[in-house]
Amino acid sequence: AQSVTQPDIHITVSEGASLELRCNYSYGATPYLFWYVQSPGQGLQLLLKYFSGDTLVQGIKGFEAEFKRSQSSFNLRKPSVHWSDAAEYFCAVDNYGQNFVFGPGTRLSVLP
Amino acid sequence: EPEVTQTPSHQVTQMGQEVILRCVPISNHLYFYWYRQILGQKVEFLVSFYNNEISEKSEIFDDQFSVERPDGSNFTLKIRSTKLEDSAMYFCASSADGSGYTFGSGTRLTVV
Numbered sequence: 001a002q003s004v005t006q007p008d009i010h011i012t013v014s015e016g017a018s019l020e021l022r023c024n025y026s027y028g029a030t031p032y033l034f035w036y037v038q039s040p041g042q043g044l045q046l047l048l049k050y051f052s053g054d055t056l057v058q059g060i061k062g063f064e065a066e067f068k069r070s071q072s073s074f075n076l077r078k079p080s081v082h083w084s085d086a087a088e089y090f091c092a093v094d095n096y097g098q099n100f101v102f103g104p105g106t107r108l109s110v111l112p
Numbered sequence: 113e114p115e116v117t118q119t120p121s122h123q124v125t126q127m128g129q130e131v132i133l134r135c136v137p138i139s140n141h142l143y144f145y146w147y148r149q150i151l152g153q154k155v156e157f158l159v160s161f162y163n164n165e166i167s168e169k170s171e172i173f174d175d176q177f178s179v180e181r182p183d184g185s186n187f188t189l190k191i192r193s194t195k196l197e198d199s200a201m202y203f204c205a206s207s208a209d210g211s212g213y214t215f216g217s218g219t220r221l222t223v224v
Contacts, residue, residue: 032211032212034212036215041220042217042218043203043215043216043217043218044155044203044215044218045215046212046213046214046215049212051211090154090155092155094211095157097210097211098160098167098168099145099157099160099168099170100147100155100157100213101157102154102155102156103154104153104154105154
């Protein structure tokens with residue numbers, strides 16, 4: 001069965017520091033991969049997605065992610081974190097066009 | 113930018129009561145989904161709907177759940193007899209082609 005793991009439950013970084021959130025997936029074919037962000041009490045906002053082509057994808061709010069097939073990873077990065085980036089981040093894989101399988105999420109806290 | 117609209121944003125209901133959660137997907141989208149997120153847990157797939165019928169459902173989506181597209185714009189999730197464990201955030205999503213969703217902001221259901 002398809003699965004997504006996000007090894008870090010909670011990460012704390014200082015404002016201005018760089019960020020990397022890890023995502024690993026288990027999938028039998030070329031995956032469609034997504035990162036969503038959820039602010040407290042809010043819905044899910046799409047940050048970026050990977051379907052094919054360039055393995056480094058750019059998203060909104062200065063985020064990027066790199067697809068590494070050899071490592072089954074799709075890590076999210078941002079060079080300089082802002083206080084408003086504090087939220088829950090979910091990695092997801094498209095399950096053969098049927099639905100999405102989400103990872104458990106990583107909560108990001110940002111120190112002033 | 114087109115949005116998926118969900119109403120109400122928060123609903124409190126007594127155990128055993130029926131609830132209907134409403135969603136207005138993006139107007140030209142053809143694929144519709146419901147997901148839920150129990151507090152502090154990951155987002156879980158419930159059901160997908162295409163061409164006026166359920167195309168996929170999870171084991172969570174048992175006989176107490178049903179979905180309907182009663183007219184050309186609304187997409188509803190009905191829970192027939194709510195249980196305490198149905199308390200969760202319910203997200204509606206829609207997609208034009210089955211890949212890459214737009215999520216609504218969710219309905220927080222509290223069963224007391």
